[in-house]
Amino acid sequence: MLFSFSRCIVCPALPISLSPCRATQAPRSADLLPPRASAATHHAVERPSPLARLPPRSSASTAGEDRVLQMSSTVPKSSNIFWHDCPVGKTDRQKLLKQKGCVVWITGLSGSGKSTLACTLGRELHTRGKLAYVLDGDNLRHGLNKDLGFAAEDRAENIRRVGEVAKLFADAGLLCIASFISPYRRDRESCRALLSDGSFIEVFLNMSLELCEARDPKGLYKLARAGKIKGFTGIDDPYEAPLNCEIEIKELDGVCPSPSDMTKQVVAYLEDKGFLHE
């Protein structure tokens, strides 16, 4: 896989650092939104973002804005490149698989049940003889995205890469299940824009912070409350709720639907929209 990089700094005494990034958008106050400026202070505990090493281009703009503009990896940096079509296309693969490629994008707070839904849904689709593949935030941060932290621009780059990978999977004819906090609306919308034919299905796990924090299976909320993790989504970092998602799954009176009920809701949508047939 190729990524484009817009700028590098070469210092004889240091390793070369190359990093892309993309713009993010201001948060909404109703959505657990501490000031966006907190993104700049994320690194008290985690290692510094590779993106943060790049200096701004002009002193007039803010460092974050300028870096995002100058490094936008959605702008191709290569020249003399040509699209190469292959004789076997998406339609052929979909016929073979008897399904239609799509991306089921699950977004929500840490602890909202994203991974649980992704796995339960993946299992249900598999049982139905459908080829699905789960891309999970924690997992991809062990490999493809291991150079990224949790500053806003790192999260944006994380989601940009995943969006591109998910698009390839959908093109391969798979039912791609992406499970990421993906806290910024703009980043999610960029992924949606990669799939223009209604095959981006955004699933919002609309669980309250109280519920997620009570679950806290990894103890991360406790650490964030104790100030041991900075920039934790929902505590001192924003989460921008979707405005027009395809599926919203909510708790009712503090009770969350079971994984099986959530899965049924998503499968019913996929069935209704024809993704489970060629």
Ligand SMILES: Nc1ncnc2c1ncn2[C@@H]1O[C@H](COP(=O)(O)OS(=O)(=O)O)[C@@H](OP(=O)(O)O)[C@H]1O
């Ligand atoms: N600062 C901070 N904020 C939020 N989450 C954190 C943070 N640090 C580590 N983690 C762990 O990383 C998991 C989220 O990774 P994602 O790739 O989904 O995040 S993002 O979409 O780029 O925001 C998330 O996994 P889930 O709990 O499954 O959501 C956490 O385990």
Ligand SMILES: Nc1ncnc2c1ncn2[C@@H]1O[C@H](COP(=O)(O)OP(=O)(O)O)[C@@H](O)[C@H]1O
């Ligand atoms: N629908 C649900 N009902 C009850 N508990 C759930 C449900 N979904 C997830 N959980 C539990 O909540 C915790 C967080 O779920 P997880 O899938 O890891 O969330 P996320 O991936 O969003 O961080 C886990 O302990 C999981 O077993």
